[in-house]
Amino acid sequence: MSQIEISNVSVTFEQKHKQIEAVKNVSLKIEKGEIFGIVGLSGAGKSTLVRTINGLQKPSQGTVVVNGVDITQATKKALAAARKKIGFIFQNFNLINNRTIAQNIAFALTAGGFPEKAQPKKIDALLDMVGLKDRQDNYPAQLSGGQKQRVGIARALANDPDILLCDEATSALDLETAQEIIAILKDINQRLHITIVFITHQLEVAKDLFDRVAVMEAGQIVEQTTAYRLFADPQSSMAKRLVNRFLDEQLPDEVREKLRGEPGVILTLKYQGDDSLDPVITEISSSTGVAISILQGRIEYIHSNAIGVLAVFITGEPSAISKAVQLFTEKVDMVEEVAR
Structure with missing residues (x-):
């Protein structure tokens, strides 16, 4: 069984007396330890789809099974337990501005029930993993965008998840800084064997990071392939559009x-x-x-x-x-x- 199984998932929103189909009958299987990308233009439904994996968005129909747990039918207790094993990295960092870097991570550790006395050692290890061990007493305003995202990664790893969800985690960064974040994620994937699901509209990320990739358009998956085949032989019109734009x-x-x-x-x-x-x-x-x-x-x-x-x-x-x-x-x- 795959680590993440999305089966016939649709998400419909009510907006001004109209039904908006954000996700339409999507099915995906994501294997343990792989880096799986979901690419598409803004409004394609990528963020809505990825939020069904940790239960932040309930599907209108279909099922999402993560580590054998049906997220769509789980009790509050079971859903909370499942979420502890799913880290989330945001586009805009979402750090607490009036707390130090160490305190931001401590907040995530406390929320996950990690013993307070053991937190300093854990914080040291997490910040060392992302190259920020010497910045734990700084506040977010004292960090660059890339450093803030490194803190975001450390915070997402606080409770030892086996899945990382990344929502446009590099789109707010310049190209060189984005490459640094990609290198950190690849190292984490290889060192900890964490499954990474990464959504983006940037094919620079797909080229350097993904093992397999799904292309979304208007709420649907229009193509699933390996990262190499996406660039070498795109099949869908959307994939061709994205690749041609990237290859210029x-x-x-x-x-x-x-x-x-x-x-x-x-x-x-x-x-x-x-x-x-x-x-x-x-x-x-x-x-x-x-x-x-x-x-x-x-x-x-x-x-x-x-x-x-x-x-x-x-x-x-x-x-x-x-x-x-x-x-x-x-x-x-x-x-x-x-x-x-």
């Missing part, structure tokens, strides 16, 4: 304008693996007699696997161009002609 396959308007009147074809090539496309380009150019100019390109690594995206401009005789396009189609994972 769109040619700049200046390049399009410059080539508008030129005879030729623009292709976007996507390929997998570490091998460069240079030999393929040289081979196709030599065998067909076309000229091939590289307009832009990039390589991303997802779980140590490479995905390359290249835009090229092919000029020459029409028949030779057609032959070159055909050869690219045979030798490259994905070929798309770019309209001008």
Whole structure:
């Protein structure tokens, strides 16, 4: 049995005499120890869905089973016990401003029934895990955004949970700081074998953190796959939209304008693996007699696997161009002609 099983869950809200379907018939299975991501644009239903896991949001229909406990049918006592094993990391940190960092964590420990005398040692260990052992007497206003989120992580770990729920935990941070938080979460996952469920609209997070991922759109799961396959071969229109925006396959308007009147074809090539496309380009150019100019390109690594995206401009005789396009189609994972 999976650690988290969401079965046919829907969540409907009443708003101004209208029914809003925030989540529509969603089913997911999340395994113990994995880092599972839920991605989508704002309003897709991600936050509502993840809150059904710890019972903060009751589904209108369907079931949520966590560690064998049916969260949707649990008594108050059983739900409180289940929540002790589920930590929550918020987007906006949610720290108590008039308490020190140590006192913020002590509050979570006390709420979880942790003995007061043993709290200082536990606080030291938690802050050491997130690299803030020397800041426990500071107040939240004295910390940077990244440091505040580290405190949020330490607080979420206070009661030794086996699941961490992260609601856009990096979206309020700059890219470099977000990478630091991602590194901490990966270390926690590997060291403590904690299951992490992370919702985000940032594919930078998906690339670096997730094992598997679900794509949400308008309250529904439109795709489930591995993080690598999401980038290498997205299937749903929403996944393609998110990936294309991340990989920035769109040619700049200046390049399009410059080539508008030129005879030729623009292709976007996507390929997998570490091998460069240079030999393929040289081979196709030599065998067909076309000229091939590289307009832009990039390589991303997802779980140590490479995905390359290249835009090229092919000029020459029409028949030779057609032959070159055909050869690219045979030798490259994905070929798309770019309209001008």
